[in-house]
Amino acid sequence: xxxxxxxxxKSLKSESLEVPMxxxxxxxxSAEAQRLHKEALARHRKFQPFxxxxxxxxxxxxxxxxxxxxxxxxxxVTGLPKTVLFxxxxxxxxxxxxxxxxxxxxxxxxxxxxxxxxxxxCAGGTNVQMAMMAALLFGCIGIAVxxxxxxxxxxxxx
Numbered sequence: 482x483x484x485x486x487x488x489x490x491k492s493l494k495s496e497s498l499e500v501p502m503x504x505x506x507x508x509x510x511s512a513e514a515q516r517l518h519k520e521a522l523a524r525h526r527k528f529q530p531f532x533x534x535x536x537x538x539x540x541x542x543x544x545x546x547x548x549x550x551x552x553x554x555x556x557x558v559t560g561l562p563k564t565v566l567f568x569x570x571x572x573x574x575x576x577x578x579x580x581x582x583x584x585x586x587x588x589x590x591x592x593x594x595x596x597x598x599x600x601x602x603c604a605g606g607t608n609v610q611m612a613m614m615a616a617l618l619f620g621c622i623g624i625a626v627x628x629x630x631x632x633x634x635x636x637x638x639x
Contacts, residue, residue: 538580546576553622554600558615564604571600579626583634586627593623 506514526532550572554565575596579589597619601612 535580539577542580543573543576546579547572549622550575550596550600550619553618554615557618558597558601558611559606561604564601564606567600567604568597571596571603579630583630584627586624586631589627589630590620590622590624593626594620 502514502518506517509517527534529535547569551565551569554568558564558568575592578584578592584592594616597615598612601615606612
């Protein structure tokens with residue numbers, strides 16, 4: 482019978498099973514127990530592999546790096562659509578790697594420079610000066626991005 486009067490219990494969120502209310506919190510009063518439970522939930526959410534912070538970082542870095550790579554390639558490296566496409570495609574895994582791994586500033590710069598060299602080689606670039614200029618440009622930008630992330634980490638913002 483699937484009529485409108487049939488009772489269907491709501492499914493529990495996984496958080497309620499992973500972070501249950503502890504009985505010792507009830508001794509302190511209901512308000513304090515609720516506060517401690519909220520803190521435990523916040524701590525649990527903070528360290529989830531795909532928590533809200535990680536999703537925001539993935540969106541920010543994957544989309545941002547892809548668009549910025551294409552933009553910088555178009556204006557500073559070469560205006561060829563094939564090369565711009567390869568730079569944009571190189572920005573996708575680069576942004577994901579930076580968002581998930583959170584490398585320090587110089588390692589981020591190295592990742593950006595390697596991605597620029599890879600994009601130029603995949604596009605069929607043979608001009609060594611253009612490849613080195615792109616690697617230097619993207620490496621400097623990667624160092625700036627990594628330094629900003631380190632400052633956020635030191636300030637406990639992220």
